[in-house]
Amino acid sequence: MTRPDHSSPRDAGRAADVAEDGFLALQPWEPEDAAARAARKRTQIQRAAIGVFLQHGYAGTSIDDLAAAARISKQTLYKHFAGKEELFLAIISDTVGQVLDEFFESIDTRLDDTSDLEKDLHALASRFIRRIMRPELLALRRLVIGEVGRFPQIGEVWWRGGPARVTRELAPQLARLADKNELTLDDPVLAADHFNWLVLSVPLNAAMFQPGVHFTTAELDNYAAAGVRAFLAAYGPSARR
């Protein structure tokens, strides 16, 4: 039942590497290709699984559903994931990780060398809010929150890889800006939390309770700008602390 799936555009260029199982068994042993192939297979399974989890919920999804969606056998699924929980945790960890990797890639250097802090914080906040407000990420966030009571580990993985990571990586950046008198703060962790939620909270909470709500990019930019203005009033160089 195992069928290589070449349908993903990202894999199209590598289609030549992915032979039928039977044919591949006749090839010389190439450890890197095997690892790359396994990684690709895991990604393929995870991509197919997201849709199933979002449609049926975590509790309502069976291993049979997941194998069918990925067009593989249950045996093949179990070769890559110990079970439903490991697969779901991998989805959360990779999805949240990827969103924040992209986000943090660019901020290190920019904020340290800033000549216009409000402008650079606004640019950062806009990138941040647009990433977090992607519809699929919002749907996954709702699903995770809904399952936290019964499966606390799911929430823990989201929390550590998401909001807690934002605070952890942003706090030292803000502390360095305070060292240069660009900000005024006693508690960089609290300041990072306030930045995070001043920017995100209004549209994010609206979206948590209203799946049909849609914010334009301009609206999200306005929330980012308003959040940054409030943040700088509270933590800027001339803020009364």
Place this chain on the structure above:
Amino acid sequence: MTRPDHSSPRDAGRAADVAEDGFLALQPWEPEDAAARAARKRTQIQRAAIGVFLQHGYAGTSIDDLAAAARISKQTLYKHFAGKEELFLAIISDTVGQVLDEFFESIDTRLDDTSDLEKDLHALASRFIRRIMRPELLALRRLVIGEVGRFPQIGEVWWRGGPARVTRELAPQLARLADKNELTLDDPVLAADHFNWLVLSVPLNAAMFQPGVHFTTAELDNYAAAGVRAFLAAYGPSARR
């Protein structure tokens, strides 16, 4: 199968009014008592249902479960609620409504006559955060968010009765404070949103993803105080807007 339940302490004083169904049928017609009795029955069913919904999730709860938990027949349940959705919507509406009714009861007069805005806003924020962080309300909030994708009306009722109501009732209060030069703001709705989330976001988001997390009253007060300080730095009389 219909059995009056006198076990609620709140109903103890009225136990004499609540006779067996058969006996009640022989009493003279008393419309107020019948209405009061129906309201009490609805409350009793809702209280029993909260635990079932929290344990099994919305989708995982059946009418049979709900009737069994309330120790009534399905027929009796259907006399009071058209079905599972109406019962759940009543729970959300009443729970969120009650929390915010208690909260808003006291703020009207106090803020208008304030002689120490930071102190009064801090008292208000502390009361607010303690109410919102009640474990059962947090669990219900997680459940609602988790079901929003499949049952948008559930999220709509929470949103309108909860966060949107806070903004709606707080914004004119803040606008009046601005008229008296106690605050500096162009957009009372945005200012109310910022107040709300500056106070709540840190512990509330932590609790959404970590059911085991516990904040002491002192910790919640600190978040309230820090949120109010940041809010007043952004929107206080001497804020740069």
